[in-house]
Amino acid sequence: MKINTKEYQHYVESIACLYTIDQGCIKVLLLKNEEDPYKGYWVLPSTYVSIHETCKEALNQKLEEQFHFKNLELDEISSCSTPDRVIDMPVIAIHYLGFVSDLEALQQEEFSFVAQWFDIHELPKIGYDHQMILENTIEHLKEKLLNSEILKKIFPSDFTLPEIQRAYESILGKKLDRRNFRKKFISLGLIEDTNDYDTSRAGRPAKLYRFKDDISNKKIF
Amino acid sequence: MKINTKEYQHYVESIACLYTIDQGCIKVLLLKNEEDPYKGYWVLPSTYVSIHETCKEALNQKLEEQFHFKNLELDEISSCSTPDRVIDMPVIAIHYLGFVSDLEALQQEEFSFVAQWFDIHELPKIGYDHQMILENTIEHLKEKLLNSEILKKIFPSDFTLPEIQRAYESILGKKLDRRNFRKKFISLGLIEDTNDYDTSRAGRPAKLYRFKDDISNKKIF
DNA sequence: CCAAAAGTGTTAGTCTTACACCCATGC
DNA sequence: GCATGGGTGTAAGACTAACACTTTTGG
Numbered sequence: 359m360k361i362n363t364k365e366y367q368h369y370v371e372s373i374a375c376l377y378t379i380d381q382g383c384i385k386v387l388l389l390k391n392e393e394d395p396y397k398g399y400w401v402l403p404s405t406y407v408s409i410h411e412t413c414k415e416a417l418n419q420k421l422e423e424q425f426h427f428k429n430l431e432l433d434e435i436s437s438c439s440t441p442d443r444v445i446d447m448p449v450i451a452i453h454y455l456g457f458v459s460d461l462e463a464l465q466q467e468e469f470s471f472v473a474q475w476f477d478i479h480e481l482p483k484i485g486y487d488h489q490m491i492l493e494n495t496i497e498h499l500k501e502k503l504l505n506s507e508i509l510k511k512i513f514p515s516d517f518t519l520p521e522i523q524r525a526y527e528s529i530l531g532k533k534l535d536r537r538n539f540r541k542k543f544i545s546l547g548l549i550e551d552t553n554d555y556d557t558s559r560a561g562r563p564a565k566l567y568r569f570k571d572d573i574s575n576k577k578i579f
Numbered sequence: 580m581k582i583n584t585k586e587y588q589h590y591v592e593s594i595a596c597l598y599t600i601d602q603g604c605i606k607v608l609l610l611k612n613e614e615d616p617y618k619g620y621w622v623l624p625s626t627y628v629s630i631h632e633t634c635k636e637a638l639n640q641k642l643e644e645q646f647h648f649k650n651l652e653l654d655e656i657s658s659c660s661t662p663d664r665v666i667d668m669p670v671i672a673i674h675y676l677g678f679v680s681d682l683e684a685l686q687q688e689e690f691s692f693v694a695q696w697f698d699i700h701e702l703p704k705i706g707y708d709h710q711m712i713l714e715n716t717i718e719h720l721k722e723k724l725l726n727s728e729i730l731k732k733i734f735p736s737d738f739t740l741p742e743i744q745r746a747y748e749s750i751l752g753k754k755l756d757r758r759n760f761r762k763k764f765i766s767l768g769l770i771e772d773t774n775d776y777d778t779s780r781a782g783r784p785a786k787l788y789r790f791k792d793d794i795s796n797k798k799i800f
Numbered sequence: 801c802c803a804a805a806a807g808t809g810t811t812a813g814t815c816t817t818a819c820a821c822c823c824a825t826g827c
Numbered sequence: 828g829c830a831t832g833g834g835t836g837t838a839a840g841a842c843t844a845a846c847a848c849t850t851t852t853g854g
Contacts, residue, residue: 365629367588370660370671408586409669412660434657437673439591439633448630450591450671452658520806537808538844561805562851741833758835759817776824782832783824 368439369449372417373404373488374432375495376456378463378475379512382524384499385475386492387425387458388482395445396485400476402492404451413452421456425473430456431511433502435495443487451487455495455502457512479528500529506548507575518556518564519543530579548573589660590670593638594625594709595653596716599679599696600733603745605720606696607713608646608679609703616666617706621697623713625672634673642677646694651677652732654723656716664708672708676716676723678733700749721750727769728796739777739785740764751800769794 376387388400405420407413414432421427432454439450463475476482478496481489502508503525513522523539543549550570555563597608609621626641628634635653642648653675660671697703699717702710723729724746734743744760764770771791776784 361590361627365631366590366627368591368628368630368671369582369587370589370591406582406587407589407660409589410586410662412662413658413671414660436655437634437658439628439635439673441631441633450589450634452660518806535844535846536806537846540807541809542843557852559805560853561803562807564806739833756818757833758819761834762836763816778825780832781826782830783834785833 370407371404371449371451372413373402373451373453376458378458379525382521384478389473391485399485400482401485402488432456435498453491460514503529504579505575506573510569516566516568520564591628592625592670592672593634594623594672595638595675597677597679600746603742605699609697610694612706620706621703622706623709653677656719674712681735724750725800726796727794731790737787737789741785
């Protein structure tokens, strides 16, 4: 098949849903949009893709320029090719999911006026079709967090079990029994004690744990 | 951002990995390629996408023209935007996974010289980057078959438990105990007895089952 | 000493696994 | 009657779920 007409030429954009976990809250990175349409709305980071690079490369380069996130591991989630999703321009979007550890996330005060981490349960007004994209990747994020492989990437290097439990309660949308959660999580053999304590919250300080170096992929829930 | 140069214009193709299950064997639909390069190799069904349709619509239309498969439910798996994956033409591929019930699959004798169902463990020489795409979607197929939601789409309307067991052994890459498999599968409550028997194989005839009308999504393995 | 949050153990029920023999059919 | 493949039950072990009290800290 030979095709060469204008009717078949698309622009391609890569869109990033970047998540972090902060104190057991799951947060996503959004930018304040300053251009019409959707001026003042929040949007996901994105970039156009040239024919000399892959969609993922283009996005990683953009994320490095914009936020100094270097070489994030980005997972492709889906795409959107609805005609006219961008006015007067045939643009296909490829959606990516990535994790930013809280260490990287916390360094981002320099861009705090234009970009911000939002709790996924308290999202602002979102522009374009990014709301839909976001909802879709959150589902995938949840799926991923039910396996151990990516825990290390998204959870802080030192964490407490109550903190991780809060994240899972948020993901699963229900309360978990503290004793059972502990037993289960410890028995997975993924974490080790640091002999240190987190005194930043009220009440009895919680033990700090860290993930072991090599984490096998196990189902957690 | 305003972009309008040739450097950003891509062609887009949708590629289909269509699976069926035949006697407990998982098979994929391939076409014999008659053009250079890769003449004589087998390839996945595919089509180019115009700017007036979504990738999925374009593919469904193509599959209807080519095989009379009407409105398949296609799941997007991933994409490939490696520059030069097609010589001299910037083409991004979007990969889809679909199921064809054995009833539809069996009607396909009319195209049997150019298209054929291949057991996923006995694939022929495959052209372009389709081998890679195929391997990738097979992984996704496996994942999907571990949930009940899509069973009805891919398994024959009447099936025997040994047949379904063979499919799972093929997916999981290990032998399963017949008694335990039965107990598990029946206890899921997804199937009902047809009071009929399959006498097509040697030995004692196997009971035929069918899926119930409403199947909830449960983890099978 | 009081409020807040973290830590701990036991038991009952459910699910999973391992395992061996008999049954219905075609040749 | 024998080869082929299908159907059935039981017991031990692993995992899950439910449940209440004690510990450590800050104010």
